[in-house]
Amino acid sequence: MEYVMELKHHLTGYAKVSTNGNTHRTTSLSSDDDMIDITTTGTMSEHNIHERSIDDIFSATCGVTFAGMQDSDEIPGIGQYDDFHTIDWQRDIARDRMRHRYIVKRKQKSILDLVRGAHDAWSGWLCVLLVGLVTGAVAGVIDIGASWMSDLKYGLCPQAFWLNREQCCWSTNETTFQLKLNMDNKFVAKLDNCSQWMMWSEIITQSRDGFGAYIVSYIFYIAWALMFASLAAGLVRMFAPYACGSGIPEIKTILSGFIIRGYLGKWTLIIKSVGIMLAVSAGLSLGKEGPMVHIACCIGNILSYLFPKYGRNEAKKREILSAAAAAGVSVAFGAPIGGVLFSLEEVSYYFPLKTLWRSFFCALVAAFVLRSINPFGNEHSVLFYVEYNKPWIFFELVPFVTLGIIGGVIAALFIKANIWWCRYRKTSRLGQYPVTEVLVVTSITAVIAYPNPYTRMSTSKLIYLLFSQCGTSPDDGLCTAQGESAGPEVYKAVWLLVLALAFKLVTTVFTFGMKVPCGLFIPSLCLGGIVGRIVGIGMQTLATNYPHIWIFSADCSTSDDCITPGLYAMVGAAAVLGGVTRMTVSLVVIMFELTGGVRYIVPLMAAAMASKWVGDALGRQGIYDAHINLNGYPFLDSKEEFSHTSLAADVMQPKRTEPLSVLTQDSMTVEDVEVLLKDTEHNGFPVVVSRESQYLVGFVLRRDLNLALENARRRLEGVTNESLVLFNFNPSNPMNPTGPPPLQLKKILDMAPITITDQTPMETVVDMFRKLGLRQTLVTHHGRLLGVITKKDVLRYIKQIDNEDPNSVLFN
Numbered sequence: 001m002e003y004v005m006e007l008k009h010h011l012t013g014y015a016k017v018s019t020n021g022n023t024h025r026t027t028s029l030s031s032d033d034d035m036i037d038i039t040t041t042g043t044m045s046e047h048n049i050h051e052r053s054i055d056d057i058f059s060a061t062c063g064v065t066f067a068g069m070q071d072s073d074e075i076p077g078i079g080q081y082d083d084f085h086t087i088d089w090q091r092d093i094a095r096d097r098m099r100h101r102y103i104v105k106r107k108q109k110s111i112l113d114l115v116r117g118a119h120d121a122w123s124g125w126l127c128v129l130l131v132g133l134v135t136g137a138v139a140g141v142i143d144i145g146a147s148w149m150s151d152l153k154y155g156l157c158p159q160a161f162w163l164n165r166e167q168c169c170w171s172t173n174e175t176t177f178q179l180k181l182n183m184d185n186k187f188v189a190k191l192d193n194c195s196q197w198m199m200w201s202e203i204i205t206q207s208r209d210g211f212g213a214y215i216v217s218y219i220f221y222i223a224w225a226l227m228f229a230s231l232a233a234g235l236v237r238m239f240a241p242y243a244c245g246s247g248i249p250e251i252k253t254i255l256s257g258f259i260i261r262g263y264l265g266k267w268t269l270i271i272k273s274v275g276i277m278l279a280v281s282a283g284l285s286l287g288k289e290g291p292m293v294h295i296a297c298c299i300g301n302i303l304s305y306l307f308p309k310y311g312r313n314e315a316k317k318r319e320i321l322s323a324a325a326a327a328g329v330s331v332a333f334g335a336p337i338g339g340v341l342f343s344l345e346e347v348s349y350y351f352p353l354k355t356l357w358r359s360f361f362c363a364l365v366a367a368f369v370l371r372s373i374n375p376f377g378n379e380h381s382v383l384f385y386v387e388y389n390k391p392w393i394f395f396e397l398v399p400f401v402t403l404g405i406i407g408g409v410i411a412a413l414f415i416k417a418n419i420w421w422c423r424y425r426k427t428s429r430l431g432q433y434p435v436t437e438v439l440v441v442t443s444i445t446a447v448i449a450y451p452n453p454y455t456r457m458s459t460s461k462l463i464y465l466l467f468s469q470c471g472t473s474p475d476d477g478l479c480t481a482q483g484e485s486a487g488p489e490v491y492k493a494v495w496l497l498v499l500a501l502a503f504k505l506v507t508t509v510f511t512f513g514m515k516v517p518c519g520l521f522i523p524s525l526c527l528g529g530i531v532g533r534i535v536g537i538g539m540q541t542l543a544t545n546y547p548h549i550w551i552f553s554a555d556c557s558t559s560d561d562c563i564t565p566g567l568y569a570m571v572g573a574a575a576v577l578g579g580v581t582r583m584t585v586s587l588v589v590i591m592f593e594l595t596g597g598v599r600y601i602v603p604l605m606a607a608a609m610a611s612k613w614v615g616d617a618l619g620r621q622g623i624y625d626a627h628i629n630l631n632g633y634p635f636l637d638s639k640e641e642f643s644h645t646s647l648a649a650d651v652m653q654p655k656r657t658e659p660l661s662v663l664t665q666d667s668m669t670v671e672d673v674e675v676l677l678k679d680t681e682h683n684g685f686p687v688v689v690s691r692e693s694q695y696l697v698g699f700v701l702r703r704d705l706n707l708a709l710e711n712a713r714r715r716l717e718g719v720t721n722e723s724l725v726l727f728n729f730n731p732s733n734p735m736n737p738t739g740p741p742p743l744q745l746k747k748i749l750d751m752a753p754i755t756i757t758d759q760t761p762m763e764t765v766v767d768m769f770r771k772l773g774l775r776q777t778l779v780t781h782h783g784r785l786l787g788v789i790t791k792k793d794v795l796r797y798i799k800q801i802d803n804e805d806p807n808s809v810l811f812n
Helices: 002-015 032-039 046-051 054-074 089-106 111-152 200-205 211-239 248-255 266-281 289-304 314-333 336-347 353-373 394-427 434-449 459-467 488-511 521-545 550-556 565-581 585-595 598-618 623-631 670-679 702-715 762-772 791-801
Strands: 177-181 187-191 684-688 696-701 724-726 755-757 776-781 784-790
Touching (some): 089 111, 089 314, 111 266, 111 289, 111 314, 211 266, 248 623, 266 289, 289 314, 314 336, 314 353, 314 585, 394 488, 394 598, 434 488, 565 585, 762 776, 762 791
Parallel strands (some): 755 776
Antiparallel strands (some): 177 187, 684 696, 776 784
């Protein structure tokens, strides 16, 4: 690049001047010890500057930072990464710092450079602004589309088929969704007196009631569910296989520095957006909130390429992806603050302060856009916004903590069952028929769900019903009338809720992980909400029947409705979701933003902590970490502690008795290097002075070496198999004047690789990989190279000492 050459020219001016004003030329060095002295010298005194060539200064000063940037002009692809490989955080951050220094230096030269500097300064804010705007718009479209298609399973608005049930009935002002007892003493879900909306039974049989109408509605419900599910599975299989699942385990892995090409691409964005609407509308036990994080990160990845500062630098790009993840949760729950905390606590690996502010801004913009679209047709950005006006009793902390314990147990059972089923899917023939599996699960879900009104309705509406307050007329069966004991309607509702709990738990186990877009937030909230509502009804009945016992006497003796069952549902929902995902702080904030229950932070905190403690006691990993482990992604969790006593020599590859694949700095030919590349699969090679001394010179990446050799054969004349490959400008052996010209590759050499000694404790090594984001580190003994430790080696060693299969780590 231009600024690389300028700095090189700038350094040349200093290199020609010695301390006494005379010009010196660099002398040739022959011995290994002398070469090591030169290559490991890190000071930049005047004596060192005029003793060394400008290219030595350039490499020592900038290392692989400028090498990658300069060669990006000469050799396309240098400094980039292959698919399913880990990025080098230190290298990418150093490249960006050097680029920034150049821009700051140039700002004083011209108005144009000043404008370029200003653009570079605010490009990050502009990028997250665009991400927030697009994410909010896409979320609004998904919410509207999912609501419309979900209602298609029940009926149609003849006057305007593009309207959902609530919008169709706006003209009649009859939009209250209720559960009532019909003449046959069965629960039916309907909109009161809404003549504009026609059920499928009305269109076919001209009747809403009766056995024939019930069968027609049943058949249409199953048919629409199968059609939506088959479309979702077919689109995923044909156009974007990466669009399946939640996406959060992969997002966590990508943000930790892993490359998965296409996972955040445009086709994944399109198919995931359409597929999640279809999957939710099919009535499967899943939610669209988790996939919204994936969709937002796709948007962030695509828009980052508008700004080369982020598009060409993988480490910088992850700052945009962290902000996008916050925006995804913001639009999923209408919780911008919770979205920022979710990105910080759950998914992000590298989260500097400036990323925190940009994430906050991005989440704010996304929430504002979604609120402007108003997809739910109310004054709130979420479907189940509720407001409670009753304070909670101090004694209620006991059932709240109990709900946390129950939520932790349910979450642990769910995680173990789901991981077992997903592992069976991967290792059996079932994994070869993803569309068939989706159709079978959808048909079973639809057939069993329809008779129960609580499972027939969409999960979001069920959560809204569970969270709702008790009114003066308990038509839905989820409350007792004021001052009265629980009647048969309440007992029947509780029995149906118990059946719904078992059904939702089992179907979610088989649904999460199928080859359709599927999230886990809403099913988890639903499971906890059902448990909490049942406990709340029990507490309400107890307070109604025994208002004068000591636990209720102070608060319930003067009021008939001192217990709020909806609050128990909210606490139970937080407990199960916390147990499944192991979130704490972000979960509490999301819940009170989601429901408006700010005064109930203490019950939510108590339940979340109890759930996490129980979940950690019954299983070490949350659902996302468990799926990362199942898929073999190289994710090194920064939250876990490494307490084993071992040394770097125990983990390094190869072992002391095995040969080490290395490059020498000036004694290998092009053919020797190509044979080494062909015979090995290493992602990089240490460069040493000679095979005898094994003194370390630097490190070169396999990808960069391949690209450099291909470029040299294509563009340079005279390069043959016998050409020497030089990683220094002053070869120790005299060159053959009649031989082919040498190939100079020092510009792709990292002369400052991270090194440790063979006696370094593994606790220190693991901390270095976590906190520095290392891709590999070189192991030396008295300056001589012994081996290499990669991130994959660390992960395999951790699994081995934890008595797990080390070969389950599949990627580099």
